[in-house]
Every structure is written in C-alpha cells, then in structure tokens.
Amino acid sequence: MDKTPGSKEKLKAFLLNNVGKVVDSNRLREVAGSSEWGRRIRELRNEEGFDIITHKDRSDLKPGQYILVSAEKKDRAFQRNISKETRAFVIDRDGNTCQMCGVAAGEIHPFDGRPARMQLGHVVDKTKGGTDDADNLRLLCSVCNEGASNLTLVRPDSISLLIQTRRAPKKVQLEVLAWLIKKFPKEAQRIQSS
Template sequence: MTEKKKSSSKEKIRQFLLANIGRVIKSHELQAAADGAVQYSRRLRELREQEGWKILTHNDSLELKPGEYLLTEAPSGTLDLAFVRGLSSKLRAEVLDRNGFTCQMCGLTPGDIDPGTRRKVRLHIGHIKDKSLGGKDELSNLRSLCSTCNQGAKNITAEKPTAIWLLSQIRRAGQDEQRAVYNWLRGRFGG
C-alpha cells in the first residue's frame, strides 16, 4: 500500500499563486490555500527572497492595499542561486559593526522598544539596492535595518543619501528639529 505524500503549505501557496498570476490575491485566500496555515506570510517571503518570485505587496505598489498580493509573472522555472545563497556570518558582523548596531533608517538599536509595534527591536541585514533589482550581497550594498524598516523597505528603497543632501535637509529644518538631530548624534557618538 503506497502512502500519498502530503503537500507542504509552501507548495500549496506556490500552486495557488501559479494558478492566479496577474490577479490580486487577499491574505485570507492564501491562508485558505495553505489549509489555514498561520505561517503563510513567511512562506510568501521565502518565495520572494529565496526563490526570486516577483510577488508584489502594498510596499511595492500603490495599487495594492495591506493584505493584498500580486504575482506579476511566472517564475523562470530555474532556481536563481543569487536568491538562495545567504549572507555569511562574517559579512553580517561587518555590516552590523560598520553601522554601529543601529537601524540605518530609524536609528533604533537592539533592545529598544519599536514605537510602532511595541516590541523589542531586532536588527536584520537589508540590501540598499534589492536583489530582485540586481543588488549584490556585498558590504557596500548592505545595511542594518530593524524588522519594521526592513519590511517597509523591500524593493522601494532609494540609494543611501549623500552627506550634502542630509546637511541641506537639516539646514532647512527648524531649530527644534535641528536640536533633536544634534542630540541624537551626540548620544550616538558621544561628546
């Protein structure tokens, strides 16, 4: 007697997306396709980040609302090894050390309480130019980001601002904002 192998939730989501290319899909549909699995969003991220699937979210497209997803095209059928290979521990440590163990978008550090989620901050390594847009896993293209900023930054982040641009923004700000920047910099670098 042969036993039929049960499909994983990731495989069920994969098949559901392939059957719905070009159609906006809501999160409850994905969860239902995965037989109620609560980790469906993690499986989506794996398809995007590890396998290079072009699945858009509200972070990528203004036409999509939170909880809506869109697979724009069928994957190539071959696994892109650039998406599978993870960062080495050494490279992760270099990025975190260079960035002062601080989120490069909001300035929070591990252990701080994220005001948006009220959870302790965890840092991740994010790409300045996303891998799906041709970015590389190299020190110059990586930065430390908290969970919140990393989720929001996917595929829409701009290049790192220049010192001249940052200074021009600070000069345009009011004294209260300039004082806040000064205090933050003094706290971060001492003095």
C-alpha cells in the same frame, strides 16, 4: 523535537494549494502566523524561484494581492551567501542601528511599539542585480526592511540633517543630542574634555 512547519513552509503549502488564485495579504499574514510573512513571500519568490506575482507585475491585481502562477519553479532563484564575517562587519559599521529610520536594536520602535529587530537589507536588491558584498548591504529594522521592498532611499547629507535639526523645537533638538551622546559616548566624552 517539534516538527511544526515554519511560516515559509505554511505559506508555500497554502500557495501550492491555491495555484492561479488571487490571495490577499491579510490571508497570507493569517496563514503564516507571523508579521514576517512578506519577507517569507520574497524568499519563496527570489530564493526558491516560485513565480509569485503582485500588482507590480500585472495591472489587474490590486496592491496586497498575490498569485502563484505555477507550481513549477523558475530559474531566477538565488541563494543568499552572506558570510558571518560580512554580517558582523555590516552590523558593526552601521552601529547596530537601522539605516533608514535610525532606531537601534532593542529600542521600542515608534511605528509598531515593539522592540526593534535588525536585519541585513540590500541597497540594490538581488532581483535587480545587487550583490551580497558589504558595500551593497545595510542594517535595517524589520519594519523598514519590510517596507523597503526593493526601494532605495537617498540618505540625507549632514547639511540637510542640520537644517532639519535647527528647525526643530528645542525639546526635539535635546532629544537628538541625548540620542547622539548615547550612540557615541566615547566621542562625546572626548569633545566635552577638549
């Protein structure tokens, strides 16, 4: 059995060897060997309690710079306790589609050109008091989940979406229609037969 360390273990070892030193996101991505490095950093900080700070915590740091302040863990660590049932419910409720950008699982993502991978994300992040209840969870693609970084976007209402769709060129409107028919085939068939 292969015992190669995962990206989180690689990042942890690297940061522990560089306690108190400023490291940038490019170096962390290189160490992790994964595009998921940001998520692993958040796991180390939030779930394992490592005191990893960024420009949001200290004004002398630039965006993309990180410091592991101490090798000692803080008490703010928490565990993710999302049950398989809750996970399945959220995936089904959200139609296996990213609730921020609308890309479906497996579709080629327009921002990175790879098949979209879905992840559960918190509406209100656990670091800000959010829970693992289904009402506080949403399905996000990995691109949006990485970019969300504790941001909560206001979802547009149906009128706003309709206004934007009406303003779009015919080609775009037809693409939206095709996507809706593909996403809701039963409903589309019922509407066509009535």
